[in-house]
Amino acid sequence: MDKLFVNGGVALKGDVEIAGAKNAILPIMMASVMSKSSILIHNIPHLRDVTMTLQLLSKLGVKCKLNYLKSLSVEIDSTSLQSTSPDVELVQSMRASIMLMGPLLARYGEVKLYYPGGCVIGSRPIDLHIQGLQKMGAEITQDDEYIFARATRLKGAEITFPVVSVTGTENIMSAAVLAEGETIINNAALEPEVSNLANYLNQMGGKISGIGSNRLIIKGVKELHGAEYPIVSDRVEASTYLVAGIMTQGKVRAKHTNMNNFQAVIDVLKKTGAKISSGNDWVEADMLGKKPKAVDVVTQPFPGFPTDVQAQIVALNSVAEGSAYVEETIFESRFHHVSELQKMGADLKQVKNKVYSNGVKLHGAETIASDLRASASLVLASLVAEGSSVIDKVQHIDRGYELIEEKFSCLGADIHRLHDNHFIAKQKSVVGV
Numbered sequence: 288m289d290k291l292f293v294n295g296g297v298a299l300k301g302d303v304e305i306a307g308a309k310n311a312i313l314p315i316m317m318a319s320v321m322s323k324s325s326i327l328i329h330n331i332p333h334l335r336d337v338t339m340t341l342q343l344l345s346k347l348g349v350k351c352k353l354n355y356l357k358s359l360s361v362e363i364d365s366t367s368l369q370s371t372s373p374d375v376e377l378v379q380s381m382r383a384s385i386m387l388m389g390p391l392l393a394r395y396g397e398v399k400l401y402y403p404g405g406c407v408i409g410s411r412p413i414d415l416h417i418q419g420l421q422k423m424g425a426e427i428t429q430d431d432e433y434i435f436a437r438a439t440r441l442k443g444a445e446i447t448f449p450v451v452s453v454t455g456t457e458n459i460m461s462a463a464v465l466a467e468g469e470t471i472i473n474n475a476a477l478e479p480e481v482s483n484l485a486n487y488l489n490q491m492g493g494k495i496s497g498i499g500s501n502r503l504i505i506k507g508v509k510e511l512h513g514a515e516y517p518i519v520s521d522r523v524e525a526s527t528y529l530v531a532g533i534m535t536q537g538k539v540r541a542k543h544t545n546m547n548n549f550q551a552v553i554d555v556l557k558k559t560g561a562k563i564s565s566g567n568d569w570v571e572a573d574m575l576g577k578k579p580k581a582v583d584v585v586t587q588p589f590p591g592f593p594t595d596v597q598a599q600i601v602a603l604n605s606v607a608e609g610s611a612y613v614e615e616t617i618f619e620s621r622f623h624h625v626s627e628l629q630k631m632g633a634d635l636k637q638v639k640n641k642v643y644s645n646g647v648k649l650h651g652a653e654t655i656a657s658d659l660r661a662s663a664s665l666v667l668a669s670l671v672a673e674g675s676s677v678i679d680k681v682q683h684i685d686r687g688y689e690l691i692e693e694k695f696s697c698l699g700a701d702i703h704r705l706h707d708n709h710f711i712a713k714q715k716s717v718v719g720v
């Protein structure tokens with residue numbers, strides 16, 4: 288298993304190119320199984336979750352072709368699809384595989400799906416996905432392992448989500464595009480990735496209106512055709528690099544990004560004392576060589592502060608000036624990074640869904656990555672800590688950050704990836720264990 292090795296203390300400086308969004312590409316690739324002809328998607332991030340989605344689709348018989356000309360692109364042709372039962376192991380390792388349920392059911396009339404896995408950040412139920420599809424006429428049975436869904440043709444329905452669910456909205460919206468009649472989704476998620484998927488479905492011939500609002504109206508069509516489509520840039524990746532620049536008292540410019548998609552994060556970053564500037568497709572945070580101030584944050588669905596940037600702010604508060612708290616309201620168990628940051632000397636106290644912090648100087652330590660965003664927070668803390676740090680189980684990071692050590696290296700960080708054997712030798716010589 289790979290580990291990341293970081294020598295902290297370098298103020299990060301420079302530009303970093305932001306990739307396409309993980310949470311946009313996954314539902315878009317999965318919705319591609321609904322098209323009657325091949326589709327071409329641009330600005331694909333090179334992530335482990337994308338690799339796994341390509342494997343999932345290939346195992347269903349879908350043909351995928353990569354193209355590296357402008358950005359990384361993929362052509363997906365599902366006319367050769369042979370199965371509606373996605374590979375169990377792949378489904379288990381990725382929560383987003385639930386996003387295959389609506390599209391497969393809507394287009395092929397059946398799906399047999401193993402319960403999806405993914406980051407361990409709470410119970411992560413799928414009841415809203417199932418209830419929504421049932422309301423559209425699907426017959427769904429479940430046993431301890433599988434969900435079986437059938438429908439000759441789904442029927443439009445009015446569905447009101449009791450809580451905002453990103454993939455729940457995406458699953459129902461995708462399925463509704465091929466349903467008979469009109470579907471209305473109330474309390475729909477507003478995340479930019481949901482709009483990116485909605486616009487993609489419309490480009491394939493779907494009829495979705497209300498995009499960007501919490502009431503989506505979908506008029507069902509009989510079939511979808513091919514499309515060529517770019518993935519929106521990753522607001523979580525951009526936020527992570529800007530936080531890294533601020534924590535290390537440096538100056539980082541995130542390029543190929545859209546500040547409107549993460550204004551709530553920008554508002555919080557301004558409160559650290561960083562000078563934030565922006566242009567057409569970039570945002571820059573300049574800490575002007577000063578220590579950042581600690582910031583209070585409460586996570587909320589979009590347009591509020593994203594839960595996917597919560598761990599990075601806990602890391603920032605660990606080294607910032609003063610005391611603050613971070614409250615998690617979306618997932619009930621998303622503070623695995625707290626105990627790892629404490630190994631580095633962080634003065635953090637968790638009380639239920641809040642983490643209180645007093646900023647201190649962190650020291651290098653060996654930590655274990657538990658989930659995607661928690662892993663990112665450990666990298667950030669290691670970049671600013673005194674001495675060397677090792678982050679174990681970095682496969683979590685590769686699910687959502689492409690070329691992470693390369694991108695940080697280009698900003699001046701001393702960061703290396705090591706495989707088990709190489710790592711032992713390096714660790715003995717540098718960490719002294």
Ligand code: UD1
Nearest residue numbers: 310383411412413414415416450451452453454455617618
């Ligand atoms: C998506 C994102 C993830 C992000 C999260 C919240 C993808 C692939 N993942 O996850 O990065 O952290 O949104 O912004 O896009 N809930 C239910 N029943 C359901 C579904 C959800 O009760 O059937 C609850 C969840 O437990 C949670 C809340 O709804 O408390 C929000 O979860 P949801 O938006 O569905 O998260 P995901 O779509 O899994």
